[in-house]
Amino acid sequence: MSANVSILPNDGPATFPQYLILNASRFASRPAMRHRDFGIWHSWTWSEMYEEIRYFSIGLSKLGVKAGDRIAIVGQNKPRLYWSFCAAQALGAIPIPVYADSVAEEMVYVLNHAEVSLAICQDQEQVDKILSLSDELKKLKSIIYDESRGLQDYDPKNLHSFEQIQDLGREEILDTGDENWKKQIAKGKGDDLAVMLYTSGTTGRPKGVMLSFDNLAISARNANEFDHLDEKEEILAYLPLAWVGDHVFSYAQSYVAGYCVCCPESQPTAEECRREIAPSYFFAPPRVFENMLTAITVNMEDAGRFKRLMFKYFMDHAGEYGEKILNGEPVGFFNRLKYWLGEFFVYGPLKNRLGFTGIKVGYTAGEAIGPEIFRFYRSIGLNLKQLYGQTEASVYVSAQPDGQISAESVGTPCPDVEIEIADNGEVLYRSPGVFIGYYKDDKATNSTKTKDGWVHTGDAGFIDHDGHLRIIDRAKDVGKLNDGSLFAPKFIENKLKFFPNIKEAVAFGDGRDMCCVFLNIDLTSVGNWAERNNISYASYQELAGHPSVYKMMEEHVEQVNKELSSEEMMAGSQIHRFLVLHKELDPDDGELTRTQKVRRSFIADRYGELIEALYDGSTEKFVETEVVFEDGRKGKISATVEICDVTVFAHGDKEAAA
């Protein structure tokens, strides 16, 4: 293998295929990837993975893939799909991961926009989806699939299995060797286009963000140094392939540091797999942490009295001292001892249950995390930190250094990143990770990226007295009520979403007289509560409209109003009225993005009638809503939604403060 290393550029590897060659020699026998299949973990070392990728890549070239070709990668986190990235890049082709759960119409736009000539799919579902679009996909020449189940009877024309392509590669190596392939890799330069990632489209059509090898590799190297990550880490790859976070954590950083990436059997087993792997580096959006905490809370309520008491006792103790111990602040001997006991009885088993036993660093990003949720995990000794990033920055803009953690901030600028706050409060940054541009969209590129490399984030924020960046909201979402008081919808929604019973909230108020909200109940948590209180229900809709659920929501909203009233800036935007939506907000209906963010304008459009009802004083409203099922068919649900008034408090109110 060492002969291969000699082909690398003198100043070290710049592209991921070059890193692969290096890793196959320096970490030859260390695990590079694991995959659980049929209930058993299979591993590949770096040298084995090198072979797999080499066969596949040469097979691809035999199939006619050339430098500059665009290859769509559709599916969940599977080793072969990760290998496809590197195999394509080795030939100078550009991989384009696509969200596996996007419906056909969404996919067609991306594949056509990117002019994809080859699609690598995980299974029959994805192959079917692409085949159903084949009339519209003019440039698409062939499809490669990973899992053959159900595909035996398909027309084999232009449809190949992963193994077939690898066999092609094997034959080619026997016939002519792999010298050309290696030469091609050696030619790779840092400023070549590495990958195109389509943004999830919070605003309008998805845009193709072009990232170079330098963007990704330098960002990855900096991040690895920042958190002291090396080849001994293990991470679980479970977030969408098409999301920049997964691409950087599970691909770029892994190739640069040489650490092992573990792929779960399927999405539903991810949690179980995490427990088995006990990753040392873990990333999850706040939602995942919220769901875990909700599950813990629900399970503890079902536990016996003794366990409940023990849990409460030690969690209270952890709440007081856990974070201090984690931050290395002085804590008395007795309290340390008690924390240690708690570790033995509660925190340790809990972390084991969650699969966090081996964790070195955990990150959350994407949206603000509820301070209580954040503190909960830190208090049980999990080094959970926040970072702020964007696809356009190859993720890293700012991150919290160890020991300087707060729930409100997103940390200091990452290595090599400069941050500036514009006059209108918008955050700007410049870094080695800054993208090349949007594919075929110079207008958007020019409005986002200035000539000297500064990027507009679109987020409003400020630098606090510790030098940490704080994000308030999307710059364009921060608005004003008619009486002039500040209205930051996300701030209010996040406060609501902290309640385990509330899954999603959408606040309205910009340019109106008062603030009103839509709520989505959390079916797990409220369902459990209903079970314990003998409330029977047949569907989400029925439970959501139940009077006692409304009463519970009213209490939650009032609690939020109390908190809002205690802050002068926010007291004006207390919630006057709310309703519980008759259906869950769903990415399939376009109400959430694929990363589960609320699409505000879309919701305002779709539920216009309900918003009017919130403001015209009516107490209920009949609505009919179209829903899209997973297979793309459409149906309708209708309901009479009740609207509820809530008490608001004056700023500095004694009763509210109590």
Add this chain to the structure above:
Amino acid sequence: MNMHYSSAGGAHRDNLAKGETLLQVDNISLSFGGVKAIQDVSFDIKKGEIRAIIGPNGAGKTSMLNVINGFYHPQEGTITFRGKERRRMRPHVAAQQGISRTFQNIALFKGMSVLDNIMTGRMTLQKRNMLWHALWHGPAQMEELEHRAAVEKIIDFLEIEAIRKTPSGRLPYGLQKRVELGRALAAEPALLLLDEPMAGMNLEEKEDMSRFILDVNHQFGTTIALIEHDMGVVMDLSDRVMVLDYGRKIGDGTPDDVRKNRDVIDAYLGVSHDD
């Protein structure tokens, strides 16, 4: 990733080609005291088809299934399975011959994990006796590993990886039904009897189950006989349908034939007609 599950009856290989008669039921009558559950019913099941048995409540559908797998012994008539005629047979013999079934009311071991439940489906395929299994090391262990591999393939096939180790009693109804199907499949049956596989399910669960039934038939070539009340499902899934009413056969044929059959319409709607 590739399925190596042996197709066409798996462990119970036979020389029948697709479309040949796998099971022939001739003039079966079954009564319990004065109650005539089945009266003089004849029909056949062809290899590789999905055969539905439908009828109103109490028509004798489940009794028919019980007769086929040897749980009830008919007073009259013969059953020919793979060319061998039989009159009396114990259920375990039927299981050994390659007939497995699921039940109308779920009959899983509630305290056992999904994996163990499906493992019990391999019982009839175990070659080593109890002594070997008590010793465990050596041949019995090798055998168990083989069975475990087969079970894992079924788990993968039915997409129940996430509940592999969950006690089956804790699962929602729809999943328990799926586990039951898994256990029946574990025996690698030549003939799979499904007693109301979709009863009590919601639409999504029904769609899932229909998909799995079609996949089992398509991919493993397993012959399936099913009882089902949901007419939409029956008409979509099955190749041929037999209709029972008060223990008598009143219709038999393709879904389209049966749908047009006047007797069948009457039996289901209960209306009299003049013509």
